[in-house]
Amino acid sequence: MPARPLRLTLRADDHLPADLSWRIDDGYIRANTWNEEGESITLGIWGPGELITPTGCGVTPYELISLTRVVVVECEPSESEILAFMRDLFTQTTHLLQIHRVRPADARLLRLLHWIGARFGRVSRSGTTLSLEDMNLTHRHLADIAGMTRVTVTKALTRFRSKGQVVRVSEADLLVPRDTSLDPVSPAPHPMASLPFPRTLRHEPPAHQNAGFRTP
Template identity: 40%
Template structure:
């Protein structure tokens, strides 16, 4: 017997002597959690990240084989990312991997729903082995460099790598235009008539 995830996200974790969580595996919609998951010799725990809907399923040999292949591949990738030394590189690589695995692709890049996956800064910290403070600082840095762009409904756009410079240049041109018009950063020309707007004297 196995469990098929129809909605939500599940992770398997272990922990070290300092009780720090180490992520071993992640599952999402459409994935099979095999009944033998809890037979590993190392101490581990399978927990939900978000609200989860499961359905019992008896897999065929082919389905079981594919599920095991997917699990090994994902676990190896999670371990590889966790060994990246520089915090910024590790976090950005993890976000891109999560978006590629569980997000949506479009012409601009991969869109990752932080809300649907319940990816709080604390959860992201646990997934990457970083502190919550480091995650918050790095995310703010990525946003300023257009490496991670906040979208509607709690989505985060991870642009195709070749497009990052274009997003950054577009943002720079926009901010320069606002400056020439005497507008504060992040505002628009329509704000001139808004209550509380004070033109710049520069």
């Protein structure tokens, strides 16, 4: 009988074997490397339905870390799927490198929130909404991805709310109003773009309708 594919359930911050190919059934995973000073560098983030496969690009060290509780199934991707993953990895890494060059730190964090919202959130004419809770994007995680300190992230989010740059639409969800000046780093469409929204939100609270959201 053929061997059954390996299925793993991981907790937040667990490490996933990076030398195998995985299909994400549930949860979110990020790929990391480090620089010579030991600072973490995020290369990309993937969510439900997406494929992660060994890069073959010689990046070392290279690790896959679960942001949330994650369920993955080992798979054997086709050549086209591997190529699509490599393109997506290259695109994500490029955008994250651009974000890291943004100064000051507040602007960098806001750019990161726009990028995460465009990739995983719910899009409307008002902007994008994302659930930091669903993705377990704590202030520490945001700091790691943006190359900031946790304290700086906490203070910046407080300032964003006071200025209306970020609007709380429920206990878990944030609306990031659209900023056309950020369009050049909006992520390119990827294979998951055709999936119906919401992708990260388990439900659509009434606050979304009040904020002007409409299902695409």
